[in-house]
Amino acid sequence: MEQLWTALGTIAIGIAGAALYFWGSNWLLDRIFPARAADMRRASRNVARANLIRPWLFLGPALTALGLYLVYPVFASIWLSFHDRTGESYVGLANYRWLLSDPGFRESMFNNFMWLLVVPAASTFLGLVAAALTDRIAWGNIAKSLIFMPMAISFVGAAVIWKFVYDYRAEGSEQIGLLNAIVVALGGEPQAWIALPFWNNFFLMAILVWIQTGFAMVILSAALRGIPEETIEAAVIDGASGIQIFFRIMVPQIWGTIAVVWTTITITVLKVFDIVLAMTNGQWNSQVLANLMFDWMFRGGGDFGRGATIALVIMVLVVPIMVWNIRNARAEMRDR
Template identity: 70%
Template sequence: MEQLYSSLFIMALGVAVCVFYFVGSNWLLGIIFPARGVSNQKMAQNLRRAASVRPWLFLGPALAFLGLYLVYPVFESVYLSLHDRNGDQFVGMSNYVWLFNDGEFRESLFNNILWLLVVPAASTFFGLVIAALTDRVSWGNIAKSLIFMPMAISFIGASIIWKFVYDYRAPGSDQIGILNAVVEFFGGTAEAWVTMPFWNNFFLMVILIWIQTGFAMVILSAALRGIPEETVEAAVLDGANGVQIFFKILIPQIWGTIAVVWTTITILVLKVFDIVLAMTNGQWSTQVLANMMFDWMFRGGGDFGRGAAIAVIIMVAVIPVMVWNMRQAHAQMEGR
């Protein structure tokens, strides 16, 4: 109960601070640029100045936090990547030279590429198919709610759920893992799925696909509903079947939205960390870049320089995709 009370107190305090800031900043702005007791010309000038300053008062805290927690860490990471394990001695590009000659880094890079090839494509495809199918049935909203539900679960929580799905017990013991129970029911042999090199990466990918399919479904469903009915009706009158309508009428009209969903999931995949940490901790050839960075930065490696170098590599990989995504989203908003 103490934790509950303290959480409620912090929430109430945060709201109170926000209200005080916005009310107080407006009051202070009114004193600096008064709209009463001055000439009409001065009043108009003060109103213009206040209107130009007010948005920055509201944006100020957000920009300050973004600078503190996003911009500053970027420069600090680049700085640390050029220094030794303690961040004291300048070593130039030595950390990057080590990185590209390290076997674990190459394994992590290969696994990240696998994730990039599979997860965005599978999530977008399943989301698109489900969105198209559920829009055609009366209970579609119920189905969408169930499919979207995993989005409400944290990656760690989802990983724990899937640990029970993949759970393996020694021969002779009852298999409590759902997958192994099904395999044995059909006469197969139980396997330790997450320890099978190469294939275990795909078993981990299933978790992220399970989570992100709901996100893709919601966005693409909204895009499908925005397609004019006249185009579909015209295709039907011309003799097009359901498959032809789906691939030749619907998909071309929402291709921009599909690209945005694809790249959004791609950015997430480039930073995948929680699932690997909870399921295997990078063992059995499942290591990825973010987990490797965490190991070198905060765990056994204890090398800030090498950890920061991996972080910079991840950032460099994310930036082009993010920029392209933003441009596509902007183009979608403008209707191009």
């Protein structure tokens, strides 16, 4: 209860502080540039100046936060990547040379690459199928709510849930893990699923697919509803089957939205951290880049130079996809 009251108090203080800031800043602006003045020209200039400044009162806190928590860390990370573990002594390109020769980094890159191949494709495909099917059934809204529900769960919370799915007990013991209980019931032997090298990556991917499918479904469902009925009716008249209509008529018309969903999930995959940390902590060959960065930056005494170098690799991988995603979304909005 103490934590709950602390959280509620923090929210209340934040809302009150934001309201006080916007009211106070606008009040001060109106006093500096009063709209009522004896000289009409001066009053007109004051209104124009106030209108010019007022939007920045709203954007100011957000821009300050972005600069403090996004822009500054980028330059700080670049600076740290050329320094030693303490961030004090300049070491040049030593951290980058270490990165290219480190087996842990190669393992992380390989695992991230597998995540990139599987998770965006599986999430987008399942989301597309779910969107198409739920729009055709009477209880579609209930089904959509159930599929979307995992989006409301944090990655750590989802990992805890799936730990009970993958839980392992020695053979002969009662299995509380859902997957092993099914395997034993079918006459098989229980397995420590998340401790199986290589294959454990796919068991971890299933968690993110479970979460992201709901996101993909909601976006793609809206796109499917925007398809003109005339094109579908024309295809039906021409004798096209349901599958042909779906893949040859509907999917091509929402390809831009599919690409946006795909790339958005790709960005999430490149930054995946919570699930791996909570499930395996990078053990059994399941390490990923974000977890590797966390290990070097904050564990074992911390190595700010190497941790920052790995962080820059993640940034270099994410930024081009993010820029393409934004441009593609803007182009789609212009076309509409």
